[in-house]
Amino acid sequence: MSESPSRRRPATAGPLEKSRFTVILAGAAYTPERCLRQAAIFVANGGIAGVMECPARDTPTEPFRRKLLETFGSAAEVGKVDREAWIHADWIEAWDGIVAPGFIELHTNGIGGFDAMDPRPESLSGMARALARYGTTAFLPTVITAPKPYIMQALSTLADAMAYISDGASPLGIHLEGPFLSPCRRGTHPAAHLQPPALALFQEFFEASRGHLRVFTLAPELKGALGLIERAAGLGVIPALGHSDATYEEAQQGIEAGARHSVHLFNAMRAFNHRDPGIVGAILSDDRISAEIITDGIHVHPVAVQILVGAKRLDKIVLSTDSISAAGMADGPYKLGGKRVVVINGACRDDEGRLAGSSLTQDRALRNLMAWTGISPADALATATLNPACVLGLNNKGRIREGADADLVILSRQWEVERTFVQGRTVFQKPE
Template sequence: MESASAVTIGVMKRLSAKALVTSSGVLSDPIITIDADRIVRIATRDEEAVDSVDYEFPDCTLTAGYLDIHFHGIAGHDVMNASTEGLGEVARHLAHAGISRFLPTTVTAALDDTLTALENMATFIEAGMLDGGAQAAGIHIEGPFLSHGKRGMHPAEFLLPPSPELLKRLWEASRGNLGLMTIAPELPGALETIRYAVSLGIRCSVGHSMATKSETLAGIEAGAVTATHTFNAMRPLDHREPGILGVVLDRDDLYAELICDGMHVAPEMVRLWLKAKGPDRAILITDCLAAAGMPDGTYKAGGTVVRIKGSACVTDEGTLAGSIITLDRAVENFLRMTGAPLPVAARLAASNPARMLGLPEELIPGAWADFNLYGTQGERRGTMLRGELL
């Protein structure tokens, strides 16, 4: 990373770079003014002549901090059973990987364990952000409303039929912090549950599902707006019954997640997904487990045993579980597999998930001063979190 000169300008700091990637385009030679931890002005050198800046990165392109909406744990900390201190460690690990916001994501477990985990996550969220840590911007519940036929690593004995009454219990345990729910739309009670979730402000994602075309369309009509880890844990594509996958790839109004770790989805399918969804509806995720950053061995995701060997993470049954990468590495893989430019990848990891969730736009006056710094070869060189270099 280039050296940064420190010049104090009242309570303000100024940052300059080669370019800034925003949700609407690329700004050359930006001058960004920061007051404490928030952006107060974005201009160009032509618009704002300054004698000196606090941080100068003449060879760097800046992107927004990333948002991982599907994240289970890292460095031995599982969000299902981590203490609030453990969740703080999770947040710090994520910040150093360029993630400024995330949704801690449940896995299917005994209902009492899930309720306890939601209460703990809510306590962490309500305590506010820790210094040097990513912000938990809500909670994603992945389970228990999943198909037995496409449950993946989720234990069959803890799957439950969806109902507004059960969702209300989960919502109350989270103290209103649920932001996203994965649900199989074909299950009895699913459509009523989706409608109730929408009334609470929860975004609904179709996934872990054997849904047909008509069942998927019914879920979208009820209010689902996105799809969970496209291609994985879905009915296979068929030319006469396109099923959930065909609808997900065809619908221009539906967002779609993808795990870009080189294990879950082949490069050809990553490129097909990008062509189908385009730069406005595709969302990169990790599905990252607590075993990420740990040596080969045996670990747990919720109550499920998973084994790490090299780049693979599998259950005792041999089922591919979540990934062991962070979102900055997913962006690297995406750039390599697709040849897309960095501004597109940054949208998939920052702007699109935020827009899907209805969160405030990043990199505008009033937003947190969260940036990733990229070099001329597309390599990530560092992170600025709330106006401070990590």
């Protein structure tokens, strides 16, 4: 499959295209496969040129810079750049902080007052900037169940807007959640606009997205769903299971057909029972499929998150927010795909009282995951970085290693976001 425009910055993106050299010095760096103490990360032209463990922690004076380059300057990518360019690069001191890959969000309906289905193209730019405040460097704006013309317009608008995002997090494509969902597990998705799986309708959605559709959520038990899963996978779209009343056997059939991801585990799904494990049992027990989890303490109890961590391979767990425009905002009324949602004490509910997305951000999701489960920082970070990158089949994101994109976040020791980089350029910096 040829490179989609959503996976690269356009030539007109301005500052992102400039030659830029940066060295980030951090108290620790999680790649996230391993942890480096006193790390130096060399960034050139938007990519990571090298990573090393510093022998000493010091102010980056010119003598310190020269000594460090003598130690590491022969590395392949670092050595391709003139030594003086590195000496005079932008050296960023974060000895008291932690550097990690930028977070990757596979499921966001909005944030910061912006809705992914808003027909105004500037809404996607607003989402991109708002996401960067919370350490997110790449994302899939999510389109939900709505009247067909509304879905088509949203897909087309997002496809157009992606070519012009030059600030904030990078859109990697589109996540379509619906309309082929179970009526009895629809959650906030409007029942009047649910559809039975249809190859022709899916093809229309795919064409409206102009090839930017990356993840597609549906219920596997519906008639025609298995053929649709096979078709989506054949087009390079990742079929995801969700909003489903599937039995264990029906969910397994969906996985056999090619489903490789699942959305908001436990929510809008047939509940697990020891005699009827259902779709939850299939997701927990099958290593071919990854599982999103919303760690806001509203969608899922912390003990359920502990059970997930104990039952599922950690590299198959993906932190997701399912955020709406209320994320990062105060309580009050908001919109989700044109639908009214009211936020009270952080919980987002529609007029029927149903949960309607979340007000969660990825940095808080990460802190909650670590606090509730006690898993290592490296494993926790992987759920927001490496694991979602693997779901999308991306080798250049979610990692700190030579050749990867310089999508990075500097975190405090309390795991608060201090600074966010996309392709080596600062897109958010916490005020002093």
